[in-house]
Amino acid sequence: MLRDINLIFLGYRVLLFVFFVALSMGKPYTHKALIIIPSVLYLSLSVYLFLYPGQVRLFKSYGDLIFVPALVLLSGQKEAVFALLPPVALYTSRKIFEGMLFFWFSVGFGFYYYGKWGLALLPVMVALFLSSLHPDLVEALRKERFYIRNLRKSYSNLMSDYGKIEKSLSHLEMTGAILDILQKSNSLEEYLKDLKGVFNLKSISIRPMQGNLFKEAMLDRKTCSFHVPVRLQRGEASVIFYLNNPLELYDKEFLKNLERAGKLINLYIEGFEEKPQAKVIAV
Numbered sequence: 001m002l003r004d005i006n007l008i009f010l011g012y013r014v015l016l017f018v019f020f021v022a023l024s025m026g027k028p029y030t031h032k033a034l035i036i037i038p039s040v041l042y043l044s045l046s047v048y049l050f051l052y053p054g055q056v057r058l059f060k061s062y063g064d065l066i067f068v069p070a071l072v073l074l075s076g077q078k079e080a081v082f083a084l085l086p087p088v089a090l091y092t093s094r095k096i097f098e099g100m101l102f103f104w105f106s107v108g109f110g111f112y113y114y115g116k117w118g119l120a121l122l123p124v125m126v127a128l129f130l131s132s133l134h135p136d137l138v139e140a141l142r143k144e145r146f147y148i149r150n151l152r153k154s155y156s157n158l159m160s161d162y163g164k165i166e167k168s169l170s171h172l173e174m175t176g177a178i179l180d181i182l183q184k185s186n187s188l189e190e191y192l193k194d195l196k197g198v199f200n201l202k203s204i205s206i207r208p209m210q211g212n213l214f215k216e217a218m219l220d221r222k223t224c225s226f227h228v229p230v231r232l233q234r235g236e237a238s239v240i241f242y243l244n245n246p247l248e249l250y251d252k253e254f255l256k257n258l259e260r261a262g263k264l265i266n267l268y269i270e271g272f273e274e275k276p277q278a279k280v281i282a283v
Contacts, residue, residue, distance in 0.1 A: 078113035
């Protein structure tokens with residue numbers, strides 16, 4: 001990879017050498033020597049750096065910044081300004097500071113050679129500089145997008161865990177409330193009245209069942225009630241909770257709490273009398 005980069009730099013420097021040699025054609029010998037001699041030195045150092053990458057580090061870091069603007073100035077031709085455009089594109093995406101220096105060199109020489117017409121070159125130079133930043137901008141945006149995506153994922157997991165904790169806390173609070181009612185109530189009727197107030201129910205009734213005990217709690221949407229089967233020491237019973245709001249029939253957590261509270265009636269009664277006129281307890 002490093003060899004490929006060095007080869008690209010060598011190719012670009014060879015082309016600049018050819019460009020400045022072409023600009024020196026037709027000039028007096030003295031002026032031609034002022035262009036060709038620095039150009040040959042520039043090319044020689046470039047080839048030496050390519051063959052021995054660990055050497056002449058000063059030229060590797062600052063060679064282009066020294067030779068290219070100097071050759072643009074020594075050439076004395078306004079076309080030489082365009083020799084500053086490749087270094088702008090090449091350095092800006094790798095070394096932003098050097099790329100910016102080349103950009104300001106190109107702006108300065110543009111006004112030096114073209115005067116007010118240098119303003120026409122300014123948008124092109126700015127566009128070249130910004131387009132050279134494109135890989136860095138894309139990489140920065142990619143990293144930001146990666147961070148934001150991970151942040152959103154972490155936030156989603158955090159909210160999911162928070163929802164579970166909040167749900168568990170609500171469950172524990174309601175369980176604690178039911179146990180408090182159970183502890184404070186001296187009779188079944190008092191227990192049912194307290195449940196009615198805590199859950200905001202219309203009424204509660206307990207009916208004996210004659211061998212047809214259903215295994216799971218059932219909903220009766222017509223009467224807006226929730227039926228909880230309870231197995232007593234003698235027989236079975238059904239605890240019926242009549243709700244005020246039909247939407248509560250769809251609240252699974254609310255119904256679980258009702259079912260849990262209903263099954264605790266076996267702590268108050270052992271069973272019903274085996275008579276057809278067995279009473280129904282209702283509050």
